[in-house]
Every structure is written in structure tokens, then in C-alpha cells.
Amino acid sequence: IRGHALKNAIFGAQFESVTGTIRFDGNGDRLAPYDLWNMRVGANASQLVKIGQYDGATGSISFAEAPVFADGTSAAPADRPAPCPAGTQFVRATLESAERCEPCGAGEEGDGSACTACHPGRFKEATGIGFCRVCP
Structure with a gap:
């Protein structure tokens, strides 16, 4: 066979x-x-x-009828969290804390999903600034 x-x-x-x-x-x-x-x-x-x-x-x-979601309504919940603003990164939920947007540290910039180090010749001196600047 x-x-x-x-x-x-x-x-x-x-x-x-x-x-x-x-x-x-x-x-x-x-x-x-x-x-x-x-x-x-x-x-x-x-x-x-x-x-x-x-x-x-x-x-x-x-x-035959609309589904009812956990909040008791038929309005479908978002399938993903709202995007984080520039200068932050998304941090997934853990047993101890909820998912959240966290500011990137000094020397880092973020696109809302992850923080990365500033490219050579660029800097970010403080937390909360959205992007790295060109060195003077």
C-alpha cells in the first residue's frame, strides 16, 4: 500500500x-x-x-443571538491594548502587576513597543522625552 x-x-x-x-x-x-x-x-x-x-x-x-462578554455587554472587547505613546514601552502583565506603558530611561528611546539605546551621536538626557536628540 x-x-x-x-x-x-x-x-x-x-x-x-x-x-x-x-x-x-x-x-x-x-x-x-x-x-x-x-x-x-x-x-x-x-x-x-x-x-x-x-x-x-x-x-x-x-x-442566533449576540455573544455576551465578561463585562455583561455584547460590545466586543479590544483584542489588544491601546498603543503606548512614543518614549515608552509596553510591559506585559504579570501576577503582581497589570500591563502598562512604562517610560524609557535616559539614553533610550521607544516607539511604544520597546525601548532601545540611542544611536551613536544621539542622546536623551531624561526619562519621559519621546526621542533621542543629535549631540551638540
Whole structure:
């Protein structure tokens, strides 16, 4: 048996079963429908609510109702923090502190994501200044 030919035959198979049409993608994953569930937290109890379905065969998502996020609204939260201003760097959250923007030190400049040393011939004398200046 040639493994590659067998794999292609299996991945290309399509048939009906008790759970619906069985099809596979190029990785061998089943292209099946998946229910979308939302955890709703109440004052006395929490419950799972089916809010929609993902169709693996078509890649489409349909919602019966909007998801409710941790803040209790249907407004989707930001998927990343707001950018830090120039002259600072982003510091990830730890168990001891929240994520934050931290000023770059003297001799460093930052683009809002990370601080780097000033290039030769440039300086920054104090924290809080956004960029390095040309030496006089």
C-alpha cells in the first residue's frame, strides 16, 4: 500500500452518517458543524447558551443571538491594548502587576513597543522625552 495514495483517498472521501455529511480537509480534520456556546454569568448561577453555529464545510458562522462578554455587554472587547505613546514601552502583565506603558530611561528611546539605546551621536538626557536628540 502506498501511504500517500491511501491518505489522499481517505481525505477525499465524503459520505453520510448519523451525524451528517462526513468530509475532511487537507490536514485530515473533519469539516463538521460546531455549535457556538456562550457562558452567561448570573447573580446566583451561570449557564451555557447556544448562540450560533460554525459550518466547517463552508467556513461560515451564523449567530442566533449576540455573544455576551465578561463585562455583561455584547460590545466586543479590544483584542489588544491601546498603543503606548512614543518614549515608552509596553510591559506585559504579570501576577503582581497589570500591563502598562512604562517610560524609557535616559539614553533610550521607544516607539511604544520597546525601548532601545540611542544611536551613536544621539542622546536623551531624561526619562519621559519621546526621542533621542543629535549631540551638540
